[in-house]
Amino acid sequence: MAGSRGYSSYRGRVPRWKIALAILLALILLAACTFLFLQKYIVYDDSGAVRLELPWMKPDGSSSLPPVSDEDLQIIISEPEGKDVEELHILQLPDGSLEGDWTQAVSALRAGGQNAFAVTMKAAGGQLLYDSRVEAAVSSGAVQGNEQSMTALEGLLGSEEYYSIARLSCFRDSLYANANMDGAGLKNTGGYIFYDGNNTQWLDPGKEGARAYLYEIARECAALGFDEILLTDFSYPTEGKLNKIEYGSVEQPVNLRAFLQGMADALEEYDVKLSVELSAQTLTVGTDQVSGQDLSDAAAIVDRIYVAAPAEEAAVLRERVAAVSDQVTLVVEGTALETGDYLQLP
Incomplete structure (x- = not known):
């Protein structure tokens, strides 16, 4: 009696291309393993040429490279240089530098060989020469800078080549002082x-x-980079009818020291x-009773002291500062300075 008909487990012959693919993959895997194994025997000679040097190819006791241990291996990470x-x-860039072509300022720096620049951000008189967002400055009409000044600042501060001073x-x-006489202005006795x-x-x-207004402007400049x-103009007035000034109950040097510490x-951050x-x-x-300035007070708070001389x-002036503090640098401002820390005026 014939057996029952049905499906068997036979699926036919394996296609030749599959066999070829399997062989190819095996060869690729073998080549990769061989490459990884031989990597440690690849050496470079003095000319930079590459060659394979297997253990049985080297004379006894010879080595193309000295042995390197974990202790000999040193990884040196270079830190970026600061300014x-x-x-x-x-x-010192001339007033109006932020209104014109800022690249001219860079050209002047290169021509003069200086490594830093100072730009006036708040002028004597109260004008802010950049597009400030300090609300009190905007409302008082102090902001005179515009988009062009901010473009100039972006160009100047974007260079890592020069140290920048506001x-x-x-x-x-x-x-x-006029916009907020009661809250910030210096009054007379009347x-x-x-x-x-x-x-x-x-x-x-x-x-x-007055202090809060100046702190906010300084913070804005710091945030710019x-x-x-x-x-500057860190003092009480030194000209005019000084006996008519309403100084208040606190002495001038005390007020200036408190302001400077508050600024620091x-x-x-x-x-x-x-x-x-x-x-x-x-x-x-060492002190100036009229202006309220005190050298020791300032030297205890700031990083640098500037003087026009x-x-x-x-x-002589550097010796005076050094006698008070060896942590503070004196920068001399003038027009014919070549040595030491200096600020070249226009």
């Missing part, structure tokens, strides 16, 4: 805004409104240095 330099040679005039500020010998008005260092904030605190401009009188004597006085 801190041992000696600053600064070019120059801020502090208390000589007619604009904000209760009105004080005019100095040049018909200029000032902010009162003892008023919180400057390496250093330089405070306000900038603490930023990677920025703080510096201040003092008079040659302050550096020579002739080149022949630079050495």
Whole structure:
């Protein structure tokens, strides 16, 4: 009797292309393993040529390369160089540099050989020469910069080649003193805004409104990417009918020291240095009772001190600062300076 019909397990012959593919894959795998095994026997001679040197091909005791142990292997990671330099040679950019072609400023730096630049961000009188977003500055009409000034700043600060300094005039500020006389302006004994010998008005260092305004501007400049904030006009008025100034109950040096410490605190979160401009009188004597400046107070807070002085006085003034603090650098401002830390004025 014939067996029952049905499907068997036979599936037919394996196609030849599958057999060829399997052989090819096996050869590729073998080649890869061989390559990995032979890598340690690949050597380079002095000319950079590559050759294979198997163990039985080398004379006894010879080696093309010295043995390297884990202790001999050193991995060196280079850190990016910062813009801190041992000696600053600064070019003060002329007022109006942010309104024109900023590349001309870079050309001037290269021609003069300086490694840093200072640009005025807040002028004496109170004008902000960049497009500030500080609300009090906008409402008082102090903002004179525009989109062009911000483009110039972007170009100047975008270069890692030069150390950058934002120059801020502090208390000589007619604009904000008039806009906020009660909260920030320096008054006379009659209760009105004080005019100095040049018909200029000032902010009162003892008023919180004046301090907060300047802190906010400095923080904005730090956020833009400057390496250093330089405070100028850091004083009370020194010209005019000074006996008519309403100084308040706190002495001038105390108010200036409190402001300077507050500025350092306000900038603490930023990677920025703080510096201040003092008079040659302050550096020579140590204090200036009229302006309220005190060398020791400033040196205890800031990173650098600036002074406008002739080149022949630079050495003596540097000694005066060094006698007070060995942590603070003196930068001399002038027009014919070539050695030491200096700021070249226009």
